[in-house]
Amino acid sequence: MHVTVFGPTTGLPTVALHGLGGSTEQNLPALAAIAEHYHLRTYAIDLPNHGRSSPVRLFEFGVRHFSDLIVETVRALNIETVVLFGHSFGGQLAALLAEHLPPDSVQAIFVNPAIGQPWDRKLRLCWRRPWLFVKLLEELGYNDGNVERGEVYHAGLLLRSLRDLMLDRHLRPYRRLQVTLALLRSCDTASILERLTQRGVTPVIIHGQLDRSIPATDGVHFVDGFHDWLHEASGPQTLLAALNPVFRVAFPGR
Numbered sequence: 001m002h003v004t005v006f007g008p009t010t011g012l013p014t015v016a017l018h019g020l021g022g023s024t025e026q027n028l029p030a031l032a033a034i035a036e037h038y039h040l041r042t043y044a045i046d047l048p049n050h051g052r053s054s055p056v057r058l059f060e061f062g063v064r065h066f067s068d069l070i071v072e073t074v075r076a077l078n079i080e081t082v083v084l085f086g087h088s089f090g091g092q093l094a095a096l097l098a099e100h101l102p103p104d105s106v107q108a109i110f111v112n113p114a115i116g117q118p119w120d121r122k123l124r125l126c127w128r129r130p131w132l133f134v135k136l137l138e139e140l141g142y143n144d145g146n147v148e149r150g151e152v153y154h155a156g157l158l159l160r161s162l163r164d165l166m167l168d169r170h171l172r173p174y175r176r177l178q179v180t181l182a183l184l185r186s187c188d189t190a191s192i193l194e195r196l197t198q199r200g201v202t203p204v205i206i207h208g209q210l211d212r213s214i215p216a217t218d219g220v221h222f223v224d225g226f227h228d229w230l231h232e233a234s235g236p237q238t239l240l241a242a243l244n245p246v247f248r249v250a251f252p253g254r
Helices: 024-038 063-076 089-098 117-128 132-139 144-148 155-160 162-167 172-185 190-198 235-243
Strands: 003-006 012-017 040-045 083-087 107-111 204-208 221-223
Touching: 003 024, 012 024, 012 063, 012 089, 024 040, 024 083, 024 235, 040 063, 063 089, 063 172, 083 089, 089 107, 089 172, 089 190, 117 132, 204 235, 221 235
Parallel strands: 012 040, 012 083, 083 107, 107 204, 204 221
Antiparallel strands: 003 040
């Protein structure tokens, strides 16, 4: 597992997780902005099969396995996590990580998270009507723009590369397909939010109001943008503007 560490050494320990098909580098401008503004010591983890983290084995492409690897990483680095930040699929994994942390000292921040009843309903509809998966893959970011940036593969390229996907486990389409399957198989994410609420963890959820891929849950704070608004040039300023009224962690000396 690859971890990028930045922010003041005396800052509040923060774990940050990026989304499906991306890497820590995409979120760095926004994460650096909130690290400076809120005095956060940030540990940004590349998800399994992403960025500079290693791939998982063939039959380990489950959400629980990914979250276990992240929990092990946090424990190995002895991070006494105070702030949790997760974008998209990283939001779902951050919610699972929160279950292993003391609920009275954690502030969770989820940006367009793949979690909640609306997301579960959309996935179950796709499983009943499999042809809808093609549309969902496009909505999740498998588009020509991402291909040009080398982030993820277009759904059509995935389908045309089936032979390579099965034979070469280190080929990038295979790793992207593997982690996509992990996300799509997790159809009961609403229970994760329910368990967090029962433990006293109330996440701050920020959602791009133009996002078509992941429906928003109740009680979210909307910003103007699509699913990847956090990666845009205006992402850091938009994130800070959304967080300032609702960020609840008490800061020493502030």
